[in-house]
Amino acid sequence: TQLLEQSPQFLSIQEGENLTVYCNSSSVFSSLQWYRQEPGEGPVLLVTVVTGGEVKKLKRLTFQFGDARKDSSLHITAAQPGDTGLYLCAGAQPGANNLFFGTGTRLTVIP
């Protein structure tokens, strides 16, 4: 049983379209992070959200942390081929020394 469920697992869209990926849990997290991983490389941190309801923007990417701190979403506006990759969410539970990772959403943006 995964602590963090991501959906969809796979997403293939045309360049210029918008998309949203979700990260859900029944557990509360003190913070949640989003990473992007490209083939043959390790994940790279995109953002950390720590406050329930928090919204952060990174260019065309918008991240939101749920009010109850159990879920998060990543919205990409006008997707580009460079956005292609595996998107991972990761949560820090209170008192734990490590992050728990979701299984990821594999995004392909077709030119």
Next chain:
Amino acid sequence: NAGVTQTPKFRVLKTGQSMTLLCAQDMNHEYMYWYRQDPGMGLRLIHYSVGEGTTAKGEVPDGYNVSRLKKQNFLLGLESAAPSQTSVYFCASSYARRGYTFGSGTRLTVV
């Protein structure tokens, strides 16, 4: 600015052989982690360390041992490799539980 360096990048082992994966970070991070990444399973924590001389078990520690003799290095050992240990291994480091910096991975095949 090397960040996190993993060696080797690729390795093929025969069942029963042993090996050590090396991880070095130059960011003076206290926390270091070893994860394995398998299709459909996401990143699963093997062992981690919260400081020099300390180690702790993660989600999937069986068949692996670790050592953190120096703050900048975290070693992952396989004493008797099994085909189930075929995977991509990632090392990461962090300052406390903030964003992780990952290495580029070691692709291990056990035949």
